[in-house]
Amino acid sequence: MTAPVLDALLPDLTAWLPAQRWFAAKDRTIAAVRFVGHQEVTPADAIPAVEHAVIAVSFTDGGSEETFQLLLGTRPRIPGDLEHAVIGQVGDRTVYDGLADGEISRLLLSMIVSDTAVGSLRFVPEPGIEAPVVGPGRPLLGEQSNSSVIYGERAIMKLFRRATPGLNPDLELHRALGRERSQEVAPLLGAIEGVLPGDDGALPMTVAMLQSYAANSADGWSMALTSVRDLLAEGDLRPDEVGGDFAGEASRLGKTVASVHIELARGLGTDRLGPDGVAAVADWMRDRLDRAAEAVEVVAAQRTEIARVLDGVREVEGLFVQRVHGDLHLGQTLRTPRGWLAIDFEGEPSRPLHDRIRPDSPLRDVAAMLRSFDYAAFHQLAEWETGAEAPAYLQRRAQEWADRNRSAFCDGYAEIAGSDPRDQLAVLRAYELDKAVYEVLYETRNRPNWLAIPLRSMARLVGDTAGSEGS
């Protein structure tokens, strides 16, 4: 489609965007949408025709623009099962979200498998992989920030919805882990790469990545909740006595995360931060604390004590850093019949790319998992009855569950890594508290019912600096 043709779609697109789950700015009012780049994947008169487009969205609040990727399909006549994906009408063609169309997903897969380039788009298979059988894909429902298509339980293609310049860390780290023959991630099969036109010229951009599909898997978050539910229904039994004990899984998860760290270190190198580097990490934590303290009174009230724990990082003589997952939690893990996998190596999507790819201590991931066990332990109690405090004995049980599984996770991690994360308690605690402070801010704004979970952890982490790690 030519630029004027595309522009004719803008009013419909503006109406369509806020209803998309991946549209990350639902609380802002769109001022304008414009196309910043587009590339035909097929001739415009093909049926269906496919076009890749990047849009920039500006908002009435005058804040920063957001850029997103679209894969547009067009057809002269739309079949009934694609009606839900229609965006609008342009000339004699209906335009719709291309990923909903099995014929389009089939085309994209075949282009990756056969190593194709069209204009600025490159469809690249990973070297040495066994190519998946080409067939139509089926959109995965219920996703948050990206859009995926599943090919017959064999492969999954993820379209990154945010258009950001540079190699997406998800693709970058999966490539590195693939070279290390990692058993802890779903193998990378290929990618679609493009360019993002910008003020400084065109920059490379990751459009989509294709991975093996982890069939018959379940995510760690829901499995942990199952275990907690089993415990809390019991009441008079301890976490190691109930049938649903999760410690075995937690320990295996620890091993998985440690293996990922070893592979990332082997593939992409490690570094040892000197005093300046360590100070930068500590300053960065301090910044996050200051921002949270401005917004949340309870953080402001304990600012000094929190800062003291965060400064634990400053005391270390050099900090080993490497590429890490960056946004690890139980929901980023998948239990398959062969063991655990880590997924989604994008890092915290709200942070800028240069932040996300900066080497960091692997303890950041460990601390994030420890936080996640706390969340899993207290999630059900937080959802219990809004307002009412759950009975003290249940809170005790939940704490015991958290302690047991945090400890099992660290044990498993230590077994593979060769060193126990709890040996660097001051650093681990600082990372954990940094995360908890961020969570307090986040929950205050978004999920006040859950606020009690990070508050409790924050109090614990600030409170017993002298004591042992709660696990």
Add this chain to the structure above:
Amino acid sequence: MNDPTPGTPTSTTVVEPGHEVVQPSADDFRSARQLPVEEGWYKRAVFYEVLVRAFADSDRDGFGDLRGLTDKLDYLAWLGVDCLWLPPFYDSPLRDGGYDIRDYRKVLPEFGTVEDFVEFLDQAHARGIRVITDLVMNHTSDQHVWFQESRRDPEGPFGDFYVWSDDGSEYSDARIIFVDTETSNWTWDSVRGQFFWHRFFSHQPDLNFDNPAVCEAMIDALRFWLDLGIDGFRLDAVPYLFEREGTNGENLPETHQFLKRCRKVVDDEYPGRILLAEANQWPADVVEYYGDPETGGDECHMAFHFPLMPRIFMAVRRESRFPISEILAQTPEIPRNAQWGIFLRNHDELTLEMVTDDERDYMYAEYAKDPRMKANIGIRRRLAPLLDNDRNQLELFTALLLSLPGSPVIYYGDEIGMGDNIWLGDRDGVRSPMQWTPDRNAGFSSCDPGRLNLPIVMDPVYGYQAVNVEAQSNSSASLLHWNRRMMEIRRQHPAFGLGDFHELGGSNSSVLSYIRQTVDAEGHRDVVLCVNNMSRFPQPVELDLIAWKDWTLTELTGGVPFPAIGELSYLLTLPGHGFYWFSIQPAQER
């Protein structure tokens, strides 16, 4: 009665002038009527393990016997089982529940005679029920005449029938299986002045299969019972037949060679009969016992899947499908004509050899709260007490047994939820008499109660007055009737026995869902969907059934149609420990 096939001649071995070892021929007896040869019958069959000693006593001696069992065939036919598996009924000193055979061609006198067995077999066949029995090939009792001759005369015809050694230092890499009772695999025999080899108890010397005469003698023992009409054998302790230095003595190539030879005898001389291997090994090793996949399988027709069973228990306790998913994912494809045998409980303990140490500790903690519940590396309990007599769990476990890939084996008494007696020694706790009625001796025997071979279970929950066939027959809501209905439903859908297995996964880790699917020669497709909730809490599950878009689901126990499969995930909700069986059919077929 049909003519016996050429068969086994009477075997007479002169061990010294005037002293002969005589073994009878099948021709000395009449043989049972035969069922028509039906290819692959064992793939669709429900097996029922019945202990002759514990089922029914016809002669008031306190021991169950073959005539008693014959009297109960109508019950078994009503229940709907297709094949009975009888643990050994051969003459034996009974130091290992009859697995210590004293004479391969004689019936234990307490059980009756060879004639009684033929009558039983004939009556079973008259009701369409097949019968297989255990054959212990690896070893005999130390009272077997072969061993007596072997120890008495090393140079005689039986001198080389067993594995003898001067210093007992050989084969040190072979593990000791019965760690509770044995300290070595070699035991000194003062008569011959040598050590003999035994993988199990020291009163069970291992036969020497490197001696061709032993192979012949064993194949003739098979022929003897096949001539009488038996439908097959469960080959006990089959991985251990040969010994080789520097190996663990399990699954050796020579063992497979010998089994191929046995299979050829069965195929050539007795088509339609089966061999079932008892090899308590990982599935990847057990598949070797099916033989060459190119031929569709040329060793055993069936083999037990041992690791599946403890994992069913573990999955339900963990409220997670993964213990089962893992083991099924590690289970290799099997040859075309092969079939797994699966079970929840049998006459042995719940074996935990096939789980990791961590998992074993966990299983002990969960299922063997009293140390007396443990035996060797396992747990000696019956199904109902293992599950705290929880009807929902009993039904869930049975639904899994009847729908997972393989032919199910039901242990006698579990169909009515019988209990156990952990105070009886060894594994006798799960071998107490069948509970038929609330009358004296539970209707098992009319002998003086003090004469009973093993006491009847009498506790208030599982005792014979609460749990018995008569009472449950009269109540249509009983576990017995429920089991019977489920077996009936299973029979109507060939997919359960013959179908492919495809696990569906799904977002909820507490729900195990799978598709069983088969296409018959006429192209008729049978598709069954099984959904099982491992959790005690109600659960939702979203299933990806897109491959059957627009097809409809019919629930199998009631025939209720469920909504057709659409574009989206198929949402089901299950009660705690609930399960569903559905038939999936193209819309127009309904």
